[in-house]
Amino acid sequence: MAGLDVRTWRLPEHVFGPGALLALKGYVASTGARCPLLVSDRAVARLGMAESVVTAVGLPQGSVSVFDDVEPELPLSCVRRALEAAREGRHDLIIGLGGGSTLDAAKVCAALAGRPGDVRDYIGIGKVPGPGLPSILIPTTAGSGSEATPNALIMDDERGEKVAVVSPYLIPTYAILDPGLTVTLPSAVTAQSGLDVLAHAIESYTSRRADMYTEMYSRHAALLACRSLRAAVRQGDNLGARAGMLLGSFLAGAAIGQAGTSATHALAYPLGARYHVPHGLAIALLLPSVMAANAPAVEVKYAEIALLLEGGLPEDGRAAAPAVRRLCDEIGIPMGLAQHGVDPAAIPEMAAEAHAIRRLMDNNPRDLSVDQVAAVFADAM
Ligand SMILES: [Fe+2]
Secondary structure: OOOOOOOOOOOOEEEEOOOHHHHHHHHHHHHOOOOOEEEOOHHHHHOOHHHHHHHHOOOOOOOOEEEOOOOOOOEHHHHHHHHHHHHHOOOOOEEEEEOHHHHHHHHHHHHHOOOOOOHHHHOEEOOOOOOOOOEEEEEOOOOOOHHHOOEEEEEEOOOOEEEEEEOHHHOOOEEEEOHHHHOOOOHHHHHHHHHHHHHHHHHHHOOOOOOHHHHHHHHHHHHHHHHHHHHHHHOOOOHHHHHHHHHHHHHHHHHHHHHOOOHHHHHHHHHHHHHOOOHHHHHHHHHHHHHHHHHHHOHHHHHHHHHHHHOOOOOOHHHHHHHHHHHHHHOOOOOOHHHHOOOHHHHHHHHHHHHOOHHHHOOOOOOOOHHHHHHHHHHHO
């Protein structure tokens, strides 16, 4: 493209680095909040992190209420329960602590606690009419980049489809990026969520909505993921690697907030809805096959990705997809949709479903027909 787009783009005020959690008290004070709700999940509570955060808030004992029941992949029923807790307690600040689903739940709570109606009324793009409660998001995984995006992804368990609330009012007030909170993440989750970071970087970089500004975030997120992911998986307490992944996740989140993701994420939707494949794993299983299909349209950008992934001399763009596949093997992701229970007979229906997600497919650098989407699923089997 010839120049910068003139889109308005807000990132949350944020702090990054070991010990960043210490900023929480000041952030809370700046909002003037007296009765925050901490939205979290059982895994985080088990590790004692929720307790540490309640203490770090710096308010008198008993001021912070906790909803620690956010479920993976965020079912609609679960968001409704969290929202009910936020509405009933008349809270004046929402703090989200956890992985992508938890942060998405916290964003919905902040946006809708002071508004009437059901979550379903706000599904879609731009349905939230104005700012909600202030919010502080604290990721404990490096994956979704939710702390930087205007999106909340929800599994509509009544209708069997993945949906999204998308609004600039979902971008949090503050984000706290403390890599020390991610060191206990198991290696399999680190690997899968790390592939989600890489996919966000690659898909936003090659999106039809990318511009010179988003490309800057995408490229650096890809660099950080390529440099840090192997070490973060193999050596969980490597704080430098964890920091690289957490910053990469945030930057990639910033990029997808503007440039979006594309076919890999569209194809992941039916895998999540039909087979409950966790998001990061679905992305890892699909990314190399989608990249192989897209390669003819994005030779130069994929050549850069291949170079980042494997070092050495600039590679042909077609080298990027096999490089991602090798990375997945190296970090122990069991590849192949078939071994995760996906039935090849379902491919035509899944292809039609994924192809219909125009919000994502229209960003893809190459137009893919339903048959081509089906071929990508078949390749990933
Ligand atoms: Fe993702």
